[in-house]
Amino acid sequence: MWTKTISVTERKKGVYVNFCQQLFHKYGKSVSPALVERLYECFQGITWYLQLSMNEAFTMVERGGHVGEEVYGQILNHLVDSKRFTFEDRYASLTEKQKMVLLAIASEFPNQPTLTSQEFISTYGLKTASSVQTAVKGLVEKGILTDSHGVRRPTDLLFMLWLKDF
Numbered sequence: 001m002w003t004k005t006i007s008v009t010e011r012k013k014g015v016y017v018n019f020c021q022q023l024f025h026k027y028g029k030s031v032s033p034a035l036v037e038r039l040y041e042c043f044q045g046i047t048w049y050l051q052l053s054m055n056e057a058f059t060m061v062e063r064g065g066h067v068g069e070e071v072y073g074q075i076l077n078h079l080v081d082s083k084r085f086t087f088e089d090r091y092a093s094l095t096e097k098q099k100m101v102l103l104a105i106a107s108e109f110p111n112q113p114t115l116t117s118q119e120f121i122s123t124y125g126l127k128t129a130s131s132v133q134t135a136v137k138g139l140v141e142k143g144i145l146t147d148s149h150g151v152r153r154p155t156d157l158l159f160m161l162w163l164k165d166f
Contacts, residue, residue: 013040020054029061034069042076043157044110052079080162087162090144100126101135102144105154106163115152 017036024031035057043049056075061067080087094102104124105113113120115136116129126132136152139145144159145152154160 009045012045013037016040016045016050024058024061024067027058028063029058030066031057031061032066032068035067035072038069038072039075042110042161046157049157076161080158080165083158084162087159090159091163093142094144095135095138097131097135098138098142100124101132102139103163105145106160109154109157109160109164112151112153 017033017040020031020036021033031054036054039050039053039057043053053075056078057067057071060071060075091099091102101115101124104120104126105115107124108120116132118129120126121129121132136145140147140152143155146155
């Protein structure tokens with residue numbers, strides 16, 4: 001007998017969708033599973049961002065109402081816009097090389113590109129792997145990227161979304 005294997009990530013996402021639906025229902029509201037799934041994927045299952053975005057969804061709907069996937073963009077726009085001035089200041093403090101590398105990383109978000117690969121460098125018109133490494137080192141020092149065992153990730157996913165639309 002063949003059985004479908006469900007990944008741990010998919011299982012966690014399913015648990016979170018059920019949790020949100022139950023919570024909305026408790027207060028006489030409903031939420032689309034597709035909306036919860038899209039937010040879960042966008043924020044890579046990170047609890048803080050999920051709570052922030054689901055709180056936004058919750059406040060968008062009245063008792064007896066339903067919030068659907070069509071508000072996905074509106075939720076992201078509101079969250080990003082609420083931190084726009086902070087993001088503008090943070091971006092202005094970067095060197096030109098750091099800005100170029102960060103915009104390239106944001107263009108790939110939520111994917112995690114190999115920052116020093118020739119494909120990444122040529123796709124985004126970056127000069128050399130060493131110049132990318134120098135820029136990334138500065139971004140790590142400024143707390144914009146983390147470095148965990150050689151894997152560099154953004155520390156603020158909302159900042160990445162802001163940069164995507166920059």
